[in-house]
Amino acid sequence: MTPPRRITLKDLAAQLGVSTATVSNAFNRPDQLSPKLREHILHEARLRGYQGPDAKARSLRTGRSQIVAVILAESLTYSLNDAVASELLSGIAEVLDAQGHTLLLLSGRQSPARVPGSASIADGFIVYGLMPSLAMLADLPAQRPLVAVDFDVEGQASVHVDNEPAAYAIARHALGTSPKRPAVINLRLTEQPCNGRIGPEHALLSADRTITRARLDGFQRAFAEHGIEPDDVPMWNIEENTHEVCAPVIEEILDLPDDERPDLLLCMSDRIALTALILAEARGLRVPDDLRITGFDGIAEGQYRAPRLTTVRQDSVEKGRVAARMILGLEPPSSRLLGTELVIGETCP
Amino acid sequence: MTPPRRITLKDLAAQLGVSTATVSNAFNRPDQLSPKLREHILHEARLRGYQGPDAKARSLRTGRSQIVAVILAESLTYSLNDAVASELLSGIAEVLDAQGHTLLLLSGRQSPARVPGSASIADGFIVYGLMPSLAMLADLPAQRPLVAVDFDVEGQASVHVDNEPAAYAIARHALGTSPKRPAVINLRLTEQPCNGRIGPEHALLSADRTITRARLDGFQRAFAEHGIEPDDVPMWNIEENTHEVCAPVIEEILDLPDDERPDLLLCMSDRIALTALILAEARGLRVPDDLRITGFDGIAEGQYRAPRLTTVRQDSVEKGRVAARMILGLEPPSSRLLGTELVIGETCP
DNA sequence: CTGAAAGCGCTTACAG
DNA sequence: CTGAAAGCGCTTACAG
Structure with missing residues (x-):
C-alpha cells in the first residue's frame, strides 16, 4: 500500500x-x-x-479565500453569550452563507493582544464594538475591506443604530409618568473602570469612543426637556453586560433607603434592566408600581416573560446583514444608520 | 506613485x-x-x-492553517442564540485562542447542503450535534482530525456527557415527591417531525441518532423503579429548542383540564422548562405547588431567576475545551464522557 | 474546446 | 549564522 x-x-x-x-x-x-x-x-x-x-492553494493563487473575519471587541466567551452580539453574528452568517463565504471568529482580546497571523487569510473584516486599542486595527492587512459596527474607524464604512434619538424617545416616554427619583444605569461609559455609582471624579468617554455616550446624551436631552437638571440624576456604571457584573451594582441601588431609592431606572441594556427586574422582584418591589424599569436592545429574553420589558428594539440581525453585504460588495461601503423601535412593555407602561 | x-x-x-x-x-x-x-x-x-x-502562502507551504472549523448541525442563527451551543463555542475558542488558532464557523444546514470548499482550509474539524445527513461528513477532507460532540462518528473521537445517568438522577429526584401525573417533554426525539403530543404512531429515534434518547431512557429507568409503567406517562415532543417553537406545545399541555394536566414536567432542556415556567406563571399556576418542572443543561438564565430551575448542569464549556484539545493534539483522541451535576432549584425541590 | 507554462508567497532542508 | 533553490497545489491568460 x-x-x-x-x-x-x-x-x-x-x-x-x-x-x-x-x-x-x-x-x-x-x-x-x-x-x-x-x-x-x-x-x-x-x-x-x-x-x-485545495482551499489553501486556491486562495494563494486567486488571492481570495471566501472567508470573512469578524473581530469582536470583547472576549469570545462574552460575545457568544450576549444576545445582541449573537444576533449580529447571525445576520452576518446569514449573508455570508448565502454567498458561499464562511466566517472566521476573532477576539479583540486575544491572549497575545495581537490578531493571529492566520487572520490575514480573510478577504475582509467586520469589527464589532470598541477596540481595547486601535493597535489591533493596524495589524490588519491594509487594503482589504473593513466595516466597523457600533463604532467608527476613520475613512472606513460603518453601521450604527440611532442611539441618541432612540434613548431620547424611551426616556421621554418614561419621564411622562413623572417619576420622583429617576436614575440612569450606564454601560461602560467611564474613562476608568467603575462598577458602581458614578461620582464627579469619573470622566465619561466621548461619543466617538462608545455608543453608550450617545444613549446618555439622548436621556439627558429628555431630562432637560422635562425640566430636570441632568446633574441631579444619579448615575451608576456597569463594566460588563452580564448578570454577574450587574448584580452587585443593582443590589446597591435597590438596597438604598426607601426615600433615596430611584423609582425609575433608565438602563442602557436589556441585560441590565432584566437583572434589575429580577432583583427587584426578589425583594418584593412591585414593577412598575414601586419601580419602573426601561432597557435597551430588545432581546428576546426581555419579551418572553411577564412583565415584559419596556425597551428600544434594535435590529442587530439586520446590522449584521448590512455589514456583511458591504464587505462582500453587495452594497457600496458607506456610513449606515439603522432605525430602532420603541417597545412599550409592562415594566414602564 | x-x-x-x-x-x-x-x-x-x-x-x-x-x-x-x-x-x-x-x-x-x-x-x-x-x-x-x-x-x-x-x-x-x-x-x-x-x-x-501571508497566511495563504504560509498555509499552502506548511500544510497547516492554524484554523479549526466548527460545524454546527443547526443553523448558525439557532446555534448562536442557544446558550448550550454558545458555551460549547466559548470553550473551544478559549483553547484555540490560547494556542494561536482561530475558529471557522460552519453550519451543517448550509444553503447548498454542502460544506463550502473553503472549509478544507481547516486543520481539523469539530462537529456538534446530529448531522442532518452524514453526506456532509463525507465532504470533509479525509485524514484530518475530527472530533464529534454529542454524537458519534464511526472510528472518530467524541465528547459526550452522561445523559442516561443524569436523566435518571433528576427523574428519581422528581419522582420522590410522588407526583400524580408525571409527563415528559422530549426534544427532537421522533423519527418524523412532531411538535406536540407523541402518540403510538410516532417512532422514536434510537440512541445512536440522538442524545435525547439516552435522556428518555434515564427517565424511564426511574419510572420503572417507582413502579410507574413508562407507557402510561404522556409524552410530548419539541422540534426546536426555542421559546417560539416550545410555547404552543406547552400551552396545549397547561390548558388541559385540571384533572388531566400533569403535575410534573420532566423537560429535556432548560429552554423547554423555562418556557413552561413562564407560561405556567402567566396562567396563575403555582410552581412547584401546582406544577413541578425540571430542566436539563443548567443554563444561566434558569439560575438567575426566582424560582430557580431544578435541572442537570452539564459543563458545555468544558465539553468544548476537551474537543479543542483533542483536535490540537493536546490530548489523545478518544471517547470522552463528562460528568454532570444535579441542581436542585425551587421549581422541583 | 484543450494544454503547456508561469507564478501566487511562502518555508525548509541543505550546502556553505 | 546565511543563502540558493525547490516546491506546496492550484488558476489563468495565452496559444493552438
Whole structure:
C-alpha cells in the first residue's frame, strides 16, 4: 500500500490523461469544457477520492479565500453569550452563507493582544464594538475591506443604530409618568473602570469612543426637556453586560433607603434592566408600581416573560446583514444608520 | 506613485539585501539568526509596511492553517442564540485562542447542503450535534482530525456527557415527591417531525441518532423503579429548542383540564422548562405547588431567576475545551464522557 | 474546446 | 549564522 498521500489535481489530470487546466475548469468553470468531459472528470474524481481543489492553494493563487473575519471587541466567551452580539453574528452568517463565504471568529482580546497571523487569510473584516486599542486595527492587512459596527474607524464604512434619538424617545416616554427619583444605569461609559455609582471624579468617554455616550446624551436631552437638571440624576456604571457584573451594582441601588431609592431606572441594556427586574422582584418591589424599569436592545429574553420589558428594539440581525453585504460588495461601503423601535412593555407602561 | 502592490517577503529580502530564508526566519524561527539582524529585519518590515508572512502562502507551504472549523448541525442563527451551543463555542475558542488558532464557523444546514470548499482550509474539524445527513461528513477532507460532540462518528473521537445517568438522577429526584401525573417533554426525539403530543404512531429515534434518547431512557429507568409503567406517562415532543417553537406545545399541555394536566414536567432542556415556567406563571399556576418542572443543561438564565430551575448542569464549556484539545493534539483522541451535576432549584425541590 | 507554462508567497532542508 | 533553490497545489491568460 502506497503512503496515503492526498491526491492532487495534478495527479488526477495525469491519471485521466488531461491537463491540469481542464480538471481545474471542470470544478470551477463549467463553460470551459464539454459537459460530457466535465462529468467524466467529476465522476473519476469522486471515485479516486479527490475532494476538489485545495482551499489553501486556491486562495494563494486567486488571492481570495471566501472567508470573512469578524473581530469582536470583547472576549469570545462574552460575545457568544450576549444576545445582541449573537444576533449580529447571525445576520452576518446569514449573508455570508448565502454567498458561499464562511466566517472566521476573532477576539479583540486575544491572549497575545495581537490578531493571529492566520487572520490575514480573510478577504475582509467586520469589527464589532470598541477596540481595547486601535493597535489591533493596524495589524490588519491594509487594503482589504473593513466595516466597523457600533463604532467608527476613520475613512472606513460603518453601521450604527440611532442611539441618541432612540434613548431620547424611551426616556421621554418614561419621564411622562413623572417619576420622583429617576436614575440612569450606564454601560461602560467611564474613562476608568467603575462598577458602581458614578461620582464627579469619573470622566465619561466621548461619543466617538462608545455608543453608550450617545444613549446618555439622548436621556439627558429628555431630562432637560422635562425640566430636570441632568446633574441631579444619579448615575451608576456597569463594566460588563452580564448578570454577574450587574448584580452587585443593582443590589446597591435597590438596597438604598426607601426615600433615596430611584423609582425609575433608565438602563442602557436589556441585560441590565432584566437583572434589575429580577432583583427587584426578589425583594418584593412591585414593577412598575414601586419601580419602573426601561432597557435597551430588545432581546428576546426581555419579551418572553411577564412583565415584559419596556425597551428600544434594535435590529442587530439586520446590522449584521448590512455589514456583511458591504464587505462582500453587495452594497457600496458607506456610513449606515439603522432605525430602532420603541417597545412599550409592562415594566414602564 | 507606484501601484500599491502589497510588499512581499521576497521584496523585503531584496530591499534589505538578505535572503528570503533569513526574513522568514526572522518571523518564524528567532533561533536561526542573530537577535540583532532579526531586530533589524522586523524594524524595517514595520517601516516598509510588511505585515508579516501571508497566511495563504504560509498555509499552502506548511500544510497547516492554524484554523479549526466548527460545524454546527443547526443553523448558525439557532446555534448562536442557544446558550448550550454558545458555551460549547466559548470553550473551544478559549483553547484555540490560547494556542494561536482561530475558529471557522460552519453550519451543517448550509444553503447548498454542502460544506463550502473553503472549509478544507481547516486543520481539523469539530462537529456538534446530529448531522442532518452524514453526506456532509463525507465532504470533509479525509485524514484530518475530527472530533464529534454529542454524537458519534464511526472510528472518530467524541465528547459526550452522561445523559442516561443524569436523566435518571433528576427523574428519581422528581419522582420522590410522588407526583400524580408525571409527563415528559422530549426534544427532537421522533423519527418524523412532531411538535406536540407523541402518540403510538410516532417512532422514536434510537440512541445512536440522538442524545435525547439516552435522556428518555434515564427517565424511564426511574419510572420503572417507582413502579410507574413508562407507557402510561404522556409524552410530548419539541422540534426546536426555542421559546417560539416550545410555547404552543406547552400551552396545549397547561390548558388541559385540571384533572388531566400533569403535575410534573420532566423537560429535556432548560429552554423547554423555562418556557413552561413562564407560561405556567402567566396562567396563575403555582410552581412547584401546582406544577413541578425540571430542566436539563443548567443554563444561566434558569439560575438567575426566582424560582430557580431544578435541572442537570452539564459543563458545555468544558465539553468544548476537551474537543479543542483533542483536535490540537493536546490530548489523545478518544471517547470522552463528562460528568454532570444535579441542581436542585425551587421549581422541583 | 484543450494544454503547456508561469507564478501566487511562502518555508525548509541543505550546502556553505 | 546565511543563502540558493525547490516546491506546496492550484488558476489563468495565452496559444493552438
